[in-house]
Structure formats: C-alpha cells, structure tokens
Amino acid sequence: MADPIKLLIVDDNEDILSTFYEFFNSMGYEVKTAVDGFAALKLLREKSSFFDCLITDLVMPNISGVGLISIVKKEYTHLKIIAMTGYGDQPGALASEAEADVVLFKPIDLFKIENTVSELLNSKDDNE
Amino acid sequence: MTTPLIGVSKSILKIKELIHHVANTCLNVLITGETGVGKEVVAQSLYSESARSSKNFVKINCAALPETLLESELYGYEKGAFTGAHRKRPGKFQTADKGVLFLDEIGDMPISLQSKMLHVLQSGEFSPLGSDTEFKTDVWVIAATNHNLEESIRNKTFREDLFYRLNIIKIEIPPLRERKEDIPPLIEYYYRTYKSEYPESGGTKPDAHTLEILCNYPWPGNVRQLQNCIKKQIVLRSWSKIIDELPKEHPMIPAEIQTETNTNSNQIQINPEFANDRTGIISQFVDLSTSSEKLFEDISLKKIKKLASDRVEKEVITFVLEKVGWNRSRASKILKISYKTLLYKMTEFKVHPPI
Numbered sequence: 001m002a003d004p005i006k007l008l009i010v011d012d013n014e015d016i017l018s019t020f021y022e023f024f025n026s027m028g029y030e031v032k033t034a035v036d037g038f039a040a041l042k043l044l045r046e047k048s049s050f051f052d053c054l055i056t057d058l059v060m061p062n063i064s065g066v067g068l069i070s071i072v073k074k075e076y077t078h079l080k081i082i083a084m085t086g087y088g089d090q091p092g093a094l095a096s097e098a099e100a101d102v103v104l105f106k107p108i109d110l111f112k113i114e115n116t117v118s119e120l121l122n123s124k125d126d127n128e
Numbered sequence: 129m130t131t132p133l134i135g136v137s138k139s140i141l142k143i144k145e146l147i148h149h150v151a152n153t154c155l156n157v158l159i160t161g162e163t164g165v166g167k168e169v170v171a172q173s174l175y176s177e178s179a180r181s182s183k184n185f186v187k188i189n190c191a192a193l194p195e196t197l198l199e200s201e202l203y204g205y206e207k208g209a210f211t212g213a214h215r216k217r218p219g220k221f222q223t224a225d226k227g228v229l230f231l232d233e234i235g236d237m238p239i240s241l242q243s244k245m246l247h248v249l250q251s252g253e254f255s256p257l258g259s260d261t262e263f264k265t266d267v268w269v270i271a272a273t274n275h276n277l278e279e280s281i282r283n284k285t286f287r288e289d290l291f292y293r294l295n296i297i298k299i300e301i302p303p304l305r306e307r308k309e310d311i312p313p314l315i316e317y318y319y320r321t322y323k324s325e326y327p328e329s330g331g332t333k334p335d336a337h338t339l340e341i342l343c344n345y346p347w348p349g350n351v352r353q354l355q356n357c358i359k360k361q362i363v364l365r366s367w368s369k370i371i372d373e374l375p376k377e378h379p380m381i382p383a384e385i386q387t388e389t390n391t392n393s394n395q396i397q398i399n400p401e402f403a404n405d406r407t408g409i410i411s412q413f414v415d416l417s418t419s420s421e422k423l424f425e426d427i428s429l430k431k432i433k434k435l436a437s438d439r440v441e442k443e444v445i446t447f448v449l450e451k452v453g454w455n456r457s458r459a460s461k462i463l464k465i466s467y468k469t470l471l472y473k474m475t476e477f478k479v480h481p482p483i
Binding site: 038041042045059061062063064066067070071074090091094 | 146149150153155288289292293295296297298299300
C-alpha cells in the first residue's frame with residue numbers, strides 16, 4: 001500500500017494517548033489524536049474522508065466514546081471503529097449497540113490492537 | 129420566551145460549541161451542575177438548535193412528584209388504571225413524541241422507576257399504566273441533575289446502566305464563581321429583561337464599584353440568585369440594599385468574604401481551603417477586612433494572646449461563678465487564684481452576678 005493507514009485515536013488519558021501515538025507511528029501508521037469525543041468530532045468535521053479507522057475510549061467527558069461512535073456510524077460510514085473500555089460491561093455493551101466493529105476490554109495488548117486494525121481494514125478491502 | 133445561554137467564559141463558549149455540534153444527533157444528554165447554573169437553559173438551547181424545535185419541549189421534574197404520580201405523569205394511564213383514573217391521560221413520553229423530553233433532577237428519581245426508564249430508553253417503547261399495549265416513542269431525552277451520579281451509583285441510589293445510557297453526551301456547567309467574567313453580561317441581560325418588563329421602575333445598572341463587588345461575590349445560588357438580585361433591584365432601586373442582603377454565611381462562601389463583602393484589591397488573599405477555620409478564629413481578635421497594610425500593623429502576637437486569653441478567662445470565671453451560685457470565695461478556690469485576683473478580674477472583664 002502506498003498511502004499509510006490513517007488512524008484517529010481518542011482517549012482522555014494523555015499517557016495512553018501518547019503511548020498509542022508512538023506505537024502506531026513506529027508501525028508506519030499516520031496518527032492523529034484527540035482527548036475526548038468532542039475534540040475527535042471536530043477533527044472529523046474538518047477532514048471527514050481523511051481517516052480510515054477510529055480507535056476510541058468509551059468513558060470520556062463532553063462527547064463519550066459511545067456518542068462518538070453513534071455519530072460516526074451515521075455521518076462517516078466508511079470509518080472502521082474499534083472501541084476500548086476499562087469500565088466494566090456497561091459502556092462496552094452500549095458500544096456494541098452503537099455498532100462499533102470491535103469492542104476491546106482494557107488492558108489491551110498494543111500488538112493485538114494493531115492486528116485488529118489491519119484485519120478490519122483488510123476485510124474492508126476485500127468487500128470493495 | 130426562552131432564555132438564551134449567556135456568557136463569554138471559556139467554559140460557556142465551549143458548551144455553546146458543543147451544543148451546536150450535537151443538537152442534531154438526538155443522542156441522550158446529561159447536564160450536570162450546581163443548582164441555578166442554567167441546566168434548563170442549556171437543554172432549551174439544545175432543543176432550539178435542533179430539527180425538533182418545531183415540536184414539543186416537555187419538562188418534568190423528577191424530584192417534585194411522589195413516585196406513583198411521577199410514573200403516571202411520565203407514561204400516562206388508561207381509564208380505570210387506578211382509583212380516580214376516570215379517563216385516559218397521555219404521559220410526557222407521548223406529549224414529547226418527535227420532540228424533547230427534559231428530565232430535570234433525574235438524580236432524585238426513585239430507583240424503582242429507574243428500571244422502567246432504562247427499558248424505555250433501550251427499546252423506545254413504553255406502556256401506559258393499566259395498558260397492555262406498548263407504544264413506540266421517538267423522544268430526545270435530555271436529563272439534568274445537581275447530584276454527583278457516580279457517587280449515587282456507589283451509594284446504590286442510581287442505576288449504573290441508566291447512568292451510562294444517559295451519559296452519552298455530558299455537559300458540565302461550572303458554578304458562576306468559577307466563571308466571573310460571565311457576571312457582567314448576565315447582569316446586562318437581566319437588567320434589560322426586567323427593565324422592559326417594568327419600564328416605570330427606577331432601577332439602575334450597577335456602577336463600576338458595585339459591579340466589582342457583584343463580580344467578587346461567590347453566588348452560591350449561581351445565575352438564578354444573580355437574576356433574582358437584579359429583579360429585586362428594579363423594585364428596591366438600591367444596589368447597596370441588595371448587596372447588604374446578600375447572604376454572607378454559606379458553606380460555599382470563604383470566610384474572607386463572610387467578614388467583608390467590600391473587596392479591596394490589596395486585601396490579603398487566603399487559601400479558601402483553610403479559610404473557614406483559620407480566619408474564623410483570627411477574625412475574632414483582629415479585623416481582617418482592612419487592607420493588608422493596616423492589618424499587618426494591627427497584628428501583634430502579644431496583643432492577640434492577651435485578647436484571646438482574656439476572652440477564655442472571662443468565660444471560665446463566669447462558668448464557675450454560675451456553678452457555685454456566685455459564691456466568690458468558693459470560685460476563687462476552684463480556679464486556684466486569690467480572692468483578690470478574682471475580684472480584680474471580675475471588674476476587668478465586667479463579670480457581674482445576675483440581678
């Protein structure tokens with residue numbers, strides 16, 4: 001693939017965010033980050049077709065991950081969505097209900113997420 | 129007429145922007161903030177910016193009604209559902225269909241009704257009391273509370289699953305004392321509103337000095353309290369009266385303001401966390417409301433020690449004298465001082481037997 005895959009990673013924990021950023025960057029992805037669903041939504045509204053995949057935490061201020069997923073599902077249908085949660089079953093169930101492609105429970109192995117991302121995007125290529 | 133969301137602070141501007149971005153998503157919203165900060169105003173703004181603004185905005189206060197009444201208000205009832213149900217009555221979920229249902233004080237909703245609410249939010253279906261039919265409803269639910277729901281979840285007074293379902297969009301409105309820059313535009317707005325409502329009144333806008341006092345007051349009742357003050361001023365026509373009447377003793381008001389509302393810029397700043405205890409004690413012996421220069425002149429440990437010990441001595445002497453029926457000789461023995469010293473101290477502290 002000529003173009004690097006473009007990820008939007010959203011988490012209100014800045015440590016997690018920078019770890020993800022470093023990791024995916026080193027794996028050859030192009031990464032943008034946002035500290036909550038609202039910041040992410042603003043990035044998406046600016047360049048809607050830019051991203052390939054959204055990786056988002058669920059419990060966040062302003063717009064929660066569940067809210068972000070619902071909006072993305074409606075407005076940016078081409079995006080693949082991975083939800084991550086560390087708050088037990090409730091938010092995870094809501095994320096599935098909002099039709100996130102994959103819901104992962106924290107703590108999550110970075111390589112596992114990377115695997116999930118490439119699987120999701122490959123299946124997208126297969127479908128097209 | 130609905131009140132617009134007024135403010136120039138960073139937090140209010142951010143809330144306005146957030147409203148603009150989510151008004152057409154119809155995702156559940158939870159608005160939190162102290163009483164009087166304007167939770168309903170935010171709900172109204174969401175509604176009027178949305179495509180649902182031509183439909184109903186239906187409000188229900190979950191704290192104001194007893195449990196059974198709240199249930200029948202929300203879901204309605206069929207004729208004969210209970211004693212007194214002489215005819216069928218639609219609930220708020222029905223009246224709000226295609227519009228907005230504003231659930232105020234959701235944190236006070238009885239836990240038994242929370243599960244039914246959860247069911248409606250999950251399925252979009254409900255059945256009125258006494259009815260077997262499930263009705264489909266399309267309402268945008270906006271809920272508000274001044275409770276910390278995370279705490280209520282720990283105390284088992286609020287369902288965790290309901291919390292997560294409501295908390296899709298969270299709008300937190302900070303108290304007015306944390307966004308003082310919003311006070312002047314709020315005053316301007318309410319002044320104009322009431323002036324046009326009572327054009328004959330002689331109310332005036334606050335002058336610069338009064339405005340400074342108003343901006344530095346902590347407003348425990350937030351925007352609603354400020355609004356009431358402005359309305360009152362239109363009638364009373366005196367800002368000094370209004371300021372005199374502002375409650376000075378409130379757990380949320382630091383002691384520095386409790387002792388003196390008239391804040392000077394060169395007044396000493398006290399860490400509010402410790403202010404209540406410490407300044408409370410010190411202010412009994414020194415006037416803390418003066419400028420720091422004058423205050424530092426007034427403070428002398430020797431002087432304060434004398435004042436403090438005099439005060440305690442006076443109380444102890446009176447206490448013992450009362451116990452022994454004002455028998456001075458007995459009291460002096462108990463206090464372990466000479467009879468003469470006791471008489472001297474009684475004169476000094478003006479301790480007199482009751483007549």
